[in-house]
Amino acid sequence: MRRPQMHMSREAQDVLLKALQQLRAELKAPAEFPAHVLEAAEAAKAEVRLPERDATHLPLFTIDPPESKDLDQAMFLERRPGGGYRVHYAITDVAAFVKAGSPLDAEAHDRIETLYFPDLKVPLHPPSISEGPASLLPGQVVPALLWQHDLDAAGNVTDSTVSRAKVRSKDKLNYAQVQQDIEAGTAEEPIALLREIGKLREAVEAARGGVAVNLPDQEVTLEEDGSFRLSYVAALPVEGWNEQISLMTGMAAARIMLESGTGILRTQKEQTDPEVVRRVHALAEHLGIDWRPGVSYAALANSLDPADPKHMAFLSEAIAMLLKAEYATFRDHHIPEHTVHAAIAAPYTYCTAPLRRLIDRYTGELCVAACAGQAPPNWVLDALQCLPCDMARGKGKVADRRAVDLAEAAVLKDRVGEIFAGLVINTDAEDDKPKEGTVHLAEPAVMGRLTSGAKLDLGASVRAKLTRADPFFSGRNKILFTTV
Template identity: 85%
Template sequence: MRRRQMHMSRDAQDHLREALQQLRAELKAPTEFPAHVLQAAEDAVDEVQLPHKDATHLPLFTIDPPTSKDLDQAMHLERRPGGGYRVHYAIADVAAFVKPGGPLDAEAHDRIETLYFPDLKVPLHPPSISEGPASLLPNQVVPALLWQHDLDADGNVIDSTVSRARVRSLAKLNYAGVQQDIEAGTAEESVALLREIGTLREAVEAARGGVSVNLPDQEVTLKDGLFRLSYVAALPVEGWNEQISLMTGMAAAQIMLESGTGILRTQKEQADQNVVRRVHDIAKLLGIEWKPGVPYATLVNSLNPADQKHMAFLSEAIAMLLKAEYTTFRDHQIPEHTGHAAIAAPYAYCTAPLRRLIDRYTGELCVAACAGQDPPPWVLDALYCLPCDMARGKGKLADRRAVDLVEAAVLGNRVDEVFGGTVINTDAEDGKPKEGTVHLAEPAVMGRITSGAKLELGACVQAKLIRADPLFSGRNKILFRTV
């Protein structure tokens, strides 16, 4: 699932600057790099060596938001003689710049991942690397891990391999522009093939029971002193682009399983039955028909994230059901469970090394396996520590707390107002039957609610807004109480 983004107008950013700075302080998000790390980054740029394999003849392109500079992936798509497709997918070679055990490596292990806030990001690596010579920006020759996927005419992968190569992207494209060009028929063939291949891969995903959820982006504006929160549906091209990344993650998992050493992103096939029943109840309460025998994946793929009730269900259900973990193995000691239930296949993170620590390691494992070599010692030494390292990441928490902050600002002028809502979750299992989550019909906001009596799942309640304070230091910046 692609990361849901929040876009905030400049006026809104200025108004919430103090609250956003406070949020970063609460999360202990390091907004500056130490001097010795910045110096190490400069040295790494001077010392980097390009791979011997030259793939600069490939006319690669990237697709990212217009302002992005830390570009992890570039691609070239073509038809194969005799039928089918070939996908070249270049991934930034962060290991070419980060020396194991050095200052950059230590800092990355402290940060774990890039943190995104509505007004800025806190990067994993210094921008002098991540937004410069390690990034797949256009018209510069850079080191990369170059994947080659061969697909049949139905979009099934028949072969995947990866090796180091020097590459050069020729174009930095954005989602809206690519969507427009594809629909107008003016896109170059390699770009136009993204729709053809992406659509086939979506069909392959549905056939195997996979789930793709592209939640809409949030857009926050400030007008006449009032905050407004609206939703912008994801473009189809974002889903097609995500399919290329998913395909690569599945190929990486398979390569590591065959080599006998790796680290997977796993998710059990079946959640706790009490949780499953609760998710079914939430769907019913929100007016979403979930017929008996219909798999969760089938239901999710039928929903429209632009619908406020559907989005509320997806947000809550994903948080409750789709809890994944990392599974490591080596020396052909393959674990019993290797699958990822939402993807319906083994899967590994490997396509965002500029923004996520673990991807640097999975990339190295795959390159070594495809070359018939043993993994580098520094990868093996860190293998069993990586799950604990990744558990310290704050990316999802930062996203969730930023949403809470913005929704508090949206409701800030409506304290003491009474709203109609539905209780879509309770804390009864945690011994707090009088606390839970309420979903408002309008505006489409979810918040904490307390009651003088036991909250009943699915109850329609009148909820008085007690607090909506972006600067509140606790987690519940929004708080309702039943009346």
């Protein structure tokens, strides 16, 4: 499932700039890199060594938003003689620049991941590296971890391997351009094959019970009357096909690590608490979604339209309630009892975005070592046990949620005093605050903090009066309701 983004028009950013700066301050998002880290980045650029294997003959291409410069992934797709496909997938080799124990490494362990805000991003690595010699920008030779996936005619992976190589991307493409060219029939075959392979992989995903939902981005614009408008921008089909290549690689990496006996997985268990399941079903009913008995969450999710705000609200909240993601590390073939990622319906790990996520640098190293029949580097083994705790300190999801809260507060700011129909989706009873919780509105499909004069019951329908909607409010509760 792709990670949706919150966008703002330039006019909206200008009006909400103070609120966005305040949000970054509350999250303690670093404004810039320390001088010694920037110096280390310059030294790393001068010292980098390219791999011996030369794969610069592959005409790789990247597909990203037009403004992106930190390009992690490039691909080249081709048909195999006799049937099936071969996918060449280059992932930038961040370890070639970021050495264990270096100032760059220490800074990355502090930051954990790139943080995305509606007006800017706070990167994991200095842009002089992540948007320069480590990025798969067209025309430059870059050290990479080069994956090769062989697929049969039905899109099933028959073999995957990865090794270090120097590569050179040929073209920097964007989603809208690729979608247009594929639909017009003017795309070159390596690009046109993305649709063919992507659809086959989507069918494979559905067959194994995976959740195939691409949530839309949200966009905030400033209207002429000074009000804010929140709209949804549906993901293009090519974004889903591109995501399938990344998912395929993450599953291949998990298989390689499981076979080698050492690795770290991103796991996810299905929720079995009957109270939580009841609450999610109540949310579906509240939003007018028909969840029939016997239908799995995956089947329901795959039938919904993310462009529908109510479906979007359900998908965003339900997956957080039903599926809890964790990390599972293992060594010396002591495989954990649970290895599956429930939403993907297979073992899976992060490995395709090392410029933006700390853990991917380590999983890439584990896979390269396993495919070469070698022991993993000591710096990877030494960090393995601590990586789950490191990743838990990441603020990406919190930043995403708080940006949405800010945007929704801006949209509702002129509706203070109105009464809305809502559903109680959380309470603070465990913290001895049974009269406080979270309410989810049906229209507009947003949520906010709720206080009541009486005990709140999970899944209860309420009438909620909007008492605060202030994007500039310091703290989490920018939107506040009381029951009436």
